[in-house]
Amino acid sequence: MKDFNRAQKITAGILILVCFLLFARSWMPESPVGEVGFAAFSELPVQEGGRLKPIDTVARTSKLIISGRQRFIDEDGNRYGANEWFMRLLLDPGAAADDRVFRIDHPDVVGLLGEHNEERRFFSLRELSRHFDTIRGEFEQINPEPALRSSYENALANLQKAIVVYDNLAYNLVPPPLFGGPTETYSIIQRALRDAADMEEGSDSRRTVDNALRLFENQFQRLSGNLSLQPIPPGGPNGFDEWHNLGVSLQRSLQNGEIDPIVLAFGRLSKAYRQQDAGAADAELAILNRLYSERADAHQVRKVPFERSFNHLSPFIYSMFVYMLAFLVAALSWLFWGRSLALMALWIMAIGFAVHTFGMGARIYIQERPPVTNLYSSAIFVGWGAVLLCLFIEKRFLNGIAAAAASLLGFASLIVAHYLSYSGDTLEMMQAVLDSNFWLATHVPTVTIGYSAAFLAGFLGIVYILRDRLFGGLPKEMGRGIESMVYGVTCFALLFSFIGTVLGGIWADQSWGRFWGWDPKENGALMIVLWCALILHARWGKVVGPTGIMQMAITGNIITAWSWFGTNMLGVGLHSYGFMDSAFFWLMAFIVSQLLVISIGWVIPQRRRSLES
Template identity: 40%
Template sequence: MADALYCMPAGWNWHAYPLWHDSNPFSTSPNRMTKYERHTASRTVPILLISICAAYLLIPLKPSGTDSDFNINALAKVPVSYKGRVKPFDTVARNCLMVISGRQKLENQTLDLNAAHWLLDVLSRPTTAEEYEVFRIDHPDVLAIFGWQKTDKKHFSARSIREHGTELIRQAQLAGQIPSQKRSLFQRKVVELASHLTLYDALANYRSLHLIPPISPQHDWMDAATAANYTETSGQPLPGMRAWRKVLEAFNKQHADHFNQSVKNLADIYQENEPMATRQARHETLFNHYAPFAQCRVLYVFITILIFLSWIAFTQPLQAAAMSILLLTFLVHTGGIATRIYLSGRPPVTNLYSSAIFIGWGCILMCLVLEYLYRNGIPTLLAATSGFLTLLVAWALTGDGDTMAVLVAVLDTNFWLATHVVVIVLGYSATYLAGLIGLVFILRGVLTSSLSAGESKKMGQMLYGILCFALLFSFVGTVLGGIWADQSWGRFWGWDPKENGAVLIVLWNALVLHARWGGLVKQRGMAILAVFGNIVTSWSWKGTNMLGVGLHAYGFIESAIFWLAFFMASQLLIMAIGCLPLSCWRSFRVTTRSQTRQQANDGSPK
């Protein structure tokens, strides 16, 4: 089947074509379409596909309607303070529900509630909220605590959990006596469920949610208890507190008109007293609703499909459409990062979530440059693939809640976040992209007949250039990190696991380039070594956090250990495939047969 995709008989000989060659054998032949028809198709197909994608991106901007008489969307835009950051009510609801339930919406046979509606029920109708099945429990031993071993359900209500609360508390206390690094999976899941229940209770009792804005620039946001004490001691009623009380009372009694008017009054009070916080809260609510990175994930998959289809038919129109859609998606991706910078007031990379988004952005930017230089479709495929995979990783990292959380003191330095962190993450991007080019080189050579000598040289040039950038960014980023460490901790280098991982990336990129300069490897060897760079970078970026030691021991995720090991094993498998003898490479066999036949034809009598 692979030979059929890339070769066609032409007289006695067979001529191999690259996948993206203009003379693709599966493109519409001139006998079937006139020149005018081909010209029309080459213009119409890209315009049609781009229009569809543009419409897909614009539709979410339409204000969402509601089947309810309650204007909960207006309340979702009201700013509140939670865990040290002022954010809209919508963000608090989404993050808390994501932590507790692993989702941002309640949907089942009887319910269809957004996160803001759920949190409003928790605050104003606790009896009703207790019945919502929001707590995710999937470990069999934890389910056994409640006698639910045989159930197929994954989500349970707070009321049903409280019925067996004594045993849960006992197990959580026992697990709490064991250091976190030595706990079993069951003990970690018990502690996690107990913490989720504590989070839920803190919301329901108004302990963690600061609803009342500061009365002056010298004061902080206040929770309900603090606001009540202030009113009692000062004798001055707080307008925000009265407005919130009316909103919650109206929703508790299910009086829609009263609720909507109370929400309007509340929004007016915040607009008057906290105009900047109100404006940012509106923008963040729109950002949450639009979910730009989720939109980009879908379009990156669509671009990948277009590139594959272009290797079968309509080569130029589909590749032109793919490139245009990639530029459009890249703008949305960039806009998402810029919006996060505006909302958080920080540089683009502040945690693992934002680093995943920025790594993908850096890969796509470099791929756009490569596509401009080589114009062969491969960089477009690499851009779409890297964009989708990194945004998928970012989505998996949202389970911890707020992705724009307040930074710890040592990280609360915009200058170093904008220099060391950004540069080192660009080094990650370049190293990952080099590994992805190497992976495509190997699979293309082994599985297809399209990797001719000319295409091998082009991909080698692409790989070499990206490796040079990877070495530059990773080296400069590591040096800047040492300077930051010297200012923060009084030493340039401390052999911290994260520091060791950073220098490993520098050394590995230098090793690959020196092997190339020394003639030890050519295109194939460089591609195999570049694939191993994916393992080195993954360990430095995420693996060091799994050790639980050092100054960079943050962002531990249980499932990350398995997926990290799986990814490393897959890269080792690709390297093993790349080390197969050239006789096992389809491209090499086709090239050899072509050369043999050419020599035979040259030697045949005329």
């Protein structure tokens, strides 16, 4: 920093300010606060998918599944957060049916709805509901084997899934309109229950009331089968000992004569919401908060507010932007202000890394699991590992190379993670066989760090070849630097992939009875190990020159991408034409891009600028 001249100091200041502003942006409210305090609402705990989480998480993940994005934009172009839409869906399902949230990209499916407007991609439930029979009819005809479906069939299946998700969400807090709104329904039930208690057993009027109650019973029973949330904590007048859904709670109420106060409070909240009565809504939310803190096990729900803040902060999105910035600064350092800009890039990368680390730590805290539990978190971890490695390498060389490669890799892997998050809750529960924190904490991160290092070597190779062949040649010193970086990182990749694979073998031996089973994922890891060994032997035997080593490292990218994603597509994808789904397409695009860079190394001769300098 001391060596910076005035202009450089100003630039550094501006860059840090940009980082700060990006950060501040995440703290800003997602959209103008409406009449009703939806922040308090989105912080209420619910049980879904086997764990307790804030309503906020459910709102975001289901909005992603239904719309492919978190934000909701209405017909007039006003932007809202996922929570505002979700609150409307849960508290005023009738009005929410007009929100255009269903995203349909396939023109034939749009045609199915009688629409010809190619511009429109979002549809409301009310628009869809007119064509439910058509959609269901078409859906029943699609290929039952997902791998064999055409893109039209896939689009239909996705639409059907979105409709089911939507359907299972709408009536989780208030029942469908039976007699007007929920408060009216509840008061009719309460009156019927009171009447029944007063009336004589066997009398005509008693029979009428009993019949009415039986009708309610049937409704609630049907309802309870279609709800994906369990928002009602244990205890209360119904004496449940676990979290349960609205249908179950109301069914029990019909038997013991008393409606759960939380259910009643949600009914009143819904009424206040529909009347846009902010005061009443806040009062009901306060009541709900009190009821939840009385009944929910404080230990179980202690992480719910934190998870909401974590969602709101979206640390990985932030890191993604910051890595992009770091990459640009590092690339500029090759044009002017060499070491100074490289130092700035290093600092920016460090800021991104700090937030990235915080995000991973937050996930570990919420889930009480080691960092990598599914494909999504592996993407986050791959970027993290690469940036961590490069913080050390860049500090040593300070030429912008490692910073560029790592921030590019960090950016790319976070993008991949972002798209993977569209499949649902990223903090899902672990399948039984994976339920072993010891192996999750040892085998998985080790293998994933191996992926990081293999990718890092490949990205360094890309920087080497592109700079050398397309952007004016590499200075000799820098070329040597990259060569030793790639060598060191490949050694590292070999070490970690091998140890990770061995740990995986031990785990497999413990749980399935074989150390090695030639399973696709195992084979993928083995291929990385073999390829790293090959690169190292080629270097030791001086069989190929520096460019060859770089090309081999880039080939390593292809192999690693195959191990990471390709093997996951095998089971479902490779059977058929259906495998041209988007993930497969991107994998192929990545492979082609890598082959392109490799062939640049062959086609364009090495520049000899190194001799001049």
